[in-house]
Amino acid sequence: MLIDKFDPLKEEMLKILDENGDIIDENLVPEITDDKLIELYKTMLLTRVTDIRALKYQRQGRMLTYAPNQGQEATQVGSIAPSEKKDWLVPAFREMGAWLYKGVPLEQVFLYWYGNEEGSNYPEDVKMLPVSVPIASQLNHAVGIGMATNIKGEDEVTVAYVGDGGTSQGEFSEALNFAAVFNTPTVFVISNNQFAISVPRKSQTKAKTLAQKAVAYEIPGIQVDGNDILAVYAASKEAIDRARRGEGPTLIEAVTYRLGPHTTSDDPTIYREDKEVEEWKAKDPLVRFKKYLINKGIWSEEKDKEQYEEYEEYVNNTFKKVENSGEIxxxxxxxxxxxxxxxxxxxxxxxxxxxxxxxxx
Structure with missing residues (x-):
């Protein structure tokens, strides 16, 4: 069990892919088919293309305030990918990769950020709660779903997200406590992107890791490299399988980085150095994963260029459709x-x- 091998109290982090896309330990590589690997990468790539275009649309005055995702695609896609269609996704507001993988149409993603309430009216077969902006409030909702799952005797799992800053909220502690006491099938994913708006991770807590907060509630906790999709997938798969077997909740801390601003109303140059951003760009989750796929012989730079251009056209056409949708x-x-x-x-x-x-x- 990975959770037994990596102790967050000792600051042991699960990492499978290094920054060059090479495998660190073959014994840790999760079983994923080539087709699924490509699916994961394509979702990450679509998330990146959408994110870049959305930022431009907002700067052009064509969309409302937007929360960028660049740099966090592996954390988002890798954590939801091991779940099943019957499972629940409970997001905060910066999980576009998870939304897209779960099946939320891109048009609805844009509708939400465009200010149209239809953006929260998901298809009947997409089991996801609406975006939650009040920090960490969604975690108690996730635990409530888990309690209902247990009462009904079902085997659904709920994957819920929160940022590093959200771990300082009372709702975070309440949710973990209730999940532990009632043994709910809940997987908590902390997207530790190093900043809660302008407040750095080091100002949030004296704890060496955020994953170790699980210890107080007698539930498993693990810290993973959030820019390594194989590590995120492996830890999430184990946590989801545990929950489905009735073994209760797990806390996962995915260490990643928000390359862009907190939202489009934020200026990150005020509170962080460009040097730090450049250091994290070298750890880009898409670049790392692409290198791995190319080395594996199932992807190429030519395919990547073609796919990127295809997604750019798709994203632009989808947003134009949203712009022409009229008033609500x-x-x-x-x-x-x-x-x-x-x-x-x-x-x-x-x-x-x-x-x-x-x-x-």
């Missing part, structure tokens, strides 16, 4: 909070409707 109905702003609008939401809707109508007149 006022009711759409209110109707997706619950299965049916509650009395207070109906009241708010009627009040706002009156306000808008008066403004039109």
């Amino acid at each position: 109905d006022l009711e759409d702003i209110f109707k997706y909070q619950y299965e049916e609008m509650t009395p207070n939401l109906i009241e708010q809707y009627e009040d706002h409707k009156t306000f808008v109508e008066r403004g039109v007149k």
Whole structure:
């Protein structure tokens, strides 16, 4: 068991691929077919292309505030890939790679950041909660799903995400405590991208690792190289399998880096050095994984260029469709909070409707 081999209290990190795309220890490589490896890489590449284009759309005034993902694709895709269609994804707001792998249409991703509530109205077969902006609040929701899963005697697993800053929130501790006490099938993934907006990881906690916070709740915890998709996949597979067997929750800390700003309203040059960013660019998860696939003989630079160009066209066409979708109905702003609008939401809707109508007149 990987969780037994890598002790977060000793700052032991699971790493399988080095920065040149070479295998460090063959015994640690997870069993993944070549087709699945390509699928993982393509999802990471689509996430990167979408992210680059989305940042440009926002800077052009064509989209609302956006939270970039560049540099965190391996953490996102590698952690959700071992799950099954019946499993739940509970995101924060910076998990585009996980959303796309789970099956959320790109059009809906753009609709969300465009300010259209249809962006949170996922297809019936995509078991994912809406984006949660209040920090760490989604973790208790994830545990609630796990409790319901146990009560119903099902074997679904919930994969939930939080940032390094979110581990300082009370909801983080509450969620881990409830998950441990009720033995819920929950996998907690900490996307440790080194900064909670402008506050660095070292200012969040005196703990040597974030994974070691699992010790207090008597649940397994493991720290992995979040830019190494094989390491993230291997740890997540083990955690998901444990949860499905009824062995309870696991905490995974994926050590990665946010190459871009926290959001498009943030200026990261104020609180971090360019030298640090350049050092992490050398650890780019896409470059590392691409080298591995090429060395394995199942990918090439030519295929990569063709796929990148194909995705650029796809992303641009999808966003144009969103831009031409027209205005949303006022009711759409209110109707997706619950299965049916509650009395207070109906009241708010009627009040706002009156306000808008008066403004039109």
